[in-house]
Amino acid sequence: MKILIVDDFSTMRRIIKNLLRDLGFSNTQEADDGLTALPMLQAGGFDFLVTDWNMPGMQGIDLLKAVRADAELASLPVLMVTAEQKREQIIEAAQAGVNGYIVKPFTAQTLKEKIDKIFERIDAGG
Amino acid sequence: MATETTAVNAGIIAHAEELVREMQAGNEAQVTNLLNLINTAREEGIYHEVGKMTRQLHDALNSFAQETRLDELTEDEIPDARARLRYVITLTRQAADRSLNAVEKTLPKCDQLSERIARLGTSWQNFKRREMSVDQFRELSAELEAFFTDAEQDTSDIREGLNDIMMAQDFQDLTGQIITRVIELVEEVEGNLVELVRLTGTKFSNTEEKDAGKDKKPDIEAAGPAIPGVGKSDLVSGQDEVDDLLSSLGF
Numbered sequence: 371m372k373i374l375i376v377d378d379f380s381t382m383r384r385i386i387k388n389l390l391r392d393l394g395f396s397n398t399q400e401a402d403d404g405l406t407a408l409p410m411l412q413a414g415g416f417d418f419l420v421t422d423w424n425m426p427g428m429q430g431i432d433l434l435k436a437v438r439a440d441a442e443l444a445s446l447p448v449l450m451v452t453a454e455q456k457r458e459q460i461i462e463a464a465q466a467g468v469n470g471y472i473v474k475p476f477t478a479q480t481l482k483e484k485i486d487k488i489f490e491r492i493d494a495g496g
Numbered sequence: 497m498a499t500e501t502t503a504v505n506a507g508i509i510a511h512a513e514e515l516v517r518e519m520q521a522g523n524e525a526q527v528t529n530l531l532n533l534i535n536t537a538r539e540e541g542i543y544h545e546v547g548k549m550t551r552q553l554h555d556a557l558n559s560f561a562q563e564t565r566l567d568e569l570t571e572d573e574i575p576d577a578r579a580r581l582r583y584v585i586t587l588t589r590q591a592a593d594r595s596l597n598a599v600e601k602t603l604p605k606c607d608q609l610s611e612r613i614a615r616l617g618t619s620w621q622n623f624k625r626r627e628m629s630v631d632q633f634r635e636l637s638a639e640l641e642a643f644f645t646d647a648e649q650d651t652s653d654i655r656e657g658l659n660d661i662m663m664a665q666d667f668q669d670l671t672g673q674i675i676t677r678v679i680e681l682v683e684e685v686e687g688n689l690v691e692l693v694r695l696t697g698t699k700f701s702n703t704e705e706k707d708a709g710k711d712k713k714p715d716i717e718a719a720g721p722a723i724p725g726v727g728k729s730d731l732v733s734g735q736d737e738v739d740d741l742l743s744s745l746g747f
Contacts, residue, residue, distance in 0.1 A: 379669040388662055424673060424718035431716060453670055453721035455732045457741060462716050464745045471738050474721070475666045478659065480735055 372415055373398045376407040376433065377422040377451070382474075386420055386451065389478050393485065404428025408436055411443055418485075423452035423459070431463060438467045447488050451476065504541040508534055556695050564688045569681070577678045579726045584671045591667035594660060602657030605650050612643055670721045677720055 373395055377383045383400045390398055399416075401407035403425040411419065419437065423430040430450060437443045449470040450463055460471055469491075470484040515530040561567070619636045622628050628636070722731050732738050 377669070379672055381665050381668040385662055385666055392659070424720060429718060453673060454718055455722050455738070456719050457730050457732060459716060459719070460732065460738055460741050461745065464742055464747065471742060473732070473735055473738055474670060475663075476735065478663065 371395055371397060371417045373418040373420060374401060374407060374410060374416045375399070375420045376401045376404065376425070376430065378402050378425040379422075382422065382451075386481070389481050390420075392478065393482055404430065404433035404436070407433055411437065411446070412440065414442070416446065419446055419448045420451055421448065423450060423454040423463075431459075431466060434463065434466045434468055447492060449484060449488060451481075504537060504544075508537050511537065553696070560691065560695055564691065565684070566688050566692075569685055569688065573681055574685075576726050577681050580674045580678055580723050583723045583726075584674050587667045587671050591664040594664040598657040598660040598664070602654050605654055605657075609647065609650050609654075612646075616640060616643060673720045674723070 373390060375383050375386050375390075375398055377386070377400075380400075380402075383402075387398050387400065390396075395418075399410065401410055404421075405427040407419075407421070408428070410416070419433075421430040421433055428436075430452065434448050434450070437446055437448060447469045448467070449472065450468050451472045451474060453474040455473045463471055469488045472480055472484055511530050511534045515527060515534070518526040518530060565573075616636075616639060619628075619632075619639070623633065623636060732741060
C-alpha cells in the first residue's frame with residue numbers, strides 16, 4: 371500500500387507519516403501542494419491519498435477534483451485532513467467525491483478509524 | 497483650470513497696462529482704483545485655487561475611504577487579528593505544556609527502567625560467575641519475571657509519551673496558517689497607509705488605477721483554522737459534527 375501525503379507544512383506531513391507508519395503503512399511519499407502531487411499521482415503506483423485543503427499553488431479541493439477527473443485516478447481513495455471546517459466546504463468536498471474528512475487538530479485514533487472505514491467500504495464494493 | 501488661470505491673468509495684465517497709462521498721465525485716483533482691482537483679482541485667483549485644491553483633497557479622501565477597506569480593517573479585521581494572535585499563544589502554550597507533561601511522565605520511566613536493567617545485569621554476572629546462592633537465584637528469577645512483565649508496560653508507556661509529543665507538534669501547522677493570514681492583513685494595512693500618505697501629500701494625482709489589484713478568487717475559498725471567538729457561523733465544532741454532516745450526505 372503506497373500512500374501520498376500532501377500538506378504544505380512539513381511538520382504535519384511528518385506527523386501523518388509517523389501515524390501511518392504506526393498503523394502499518396510504511397510506504398509513504400510526500401508532496402507540498404496539489405501541483406507537485408498531481409504528477410506524482412499520475413506517474414502511478416499510489417493506492418491512497420491523504421491531502422490538506424489550504425495550500426499555495428493548487429489547493430486540496432482542486433487536487434481532489436483533478437484526481438476524480440482523471441480516468442486513471444478516478445477511483446483512488448482520498449482522505450482530507452484539514453483545518454477547514456466550514457459546512458459548505460465539507461459539503462463541497464463530499465460532492466467532489468472525498469472518501470473521508472478529518473478536521474485538524476485530530477487524534478491518531480480518528481485517523482485510524484477513518485482509514486479503516488474507507489477500506490471497509492472499498493472492500494464491501496461501495 | 498489652466499484656462500481659468502489664463503483668464504484671471506489676462507484680466508490682471510489688462511489692468512496693469514491701463515495702470516501704466518494712467519500713471520504716466522498722472523491720474524492718481526484712477527491709479528489707486530486700478531491697484532485695488534489688480535489686488536482683488538489676484539486674491540480671487542488664489543482663493544479659487546485653494547478652493548479647488550480643498551475640493552480635490554476632499555474627493556480624493558472620500559473615494560479613498562470608499563475604495564479601500566480601511567473601515568473594515570480597523571473595525572473588524574484588526575481586532576480579529578488580535579484574537580487570532582492570542583489563539584496562537586494559546587495553541588503554542590498548549591503544545592509546550594503537552595510536550596513537557598509527556599516528557600516529565602516518560603523520563604522517570606526511562607530512569608527506572610535503566611536502573612532495573614543495571615541491577616539485573618549485576619545479578620546476572622554474579623550468577624554466571626556462580627557467586628549466587630539458591631535463594632539469591634530464586635530472587636533473581638522472580639525479579640526477571642516481574643521485569644519482563646513491567647518492561648512491556650513501561651515501553652508501551654514510553655511509546656505513548658513519545659506519540660503525545662509528536663501529536664503536540666500539530667500546532668505548527670495551525671499557527672502557521674493563522675500567522676500567514678495576519679501577515680497578509682498587516683501588508684494590506686501597510687498598503688492602505690502608504691496610499692493615505694500619498695493622497696494627503698503635496699502631490700496628489702487622480703485616484704484611478706484602483707480596483708486593478710482585486711485578484712481573482714477561487715470558487716470556494718479556504719478559510720483557515722477556526723479561531724474561538726472569531727466567529728463566522730457555519731463552522732462545524734469538531735470531528736463529530738463533520739461525521740454527522742457527512743453521514744447526512746449519505747456517507
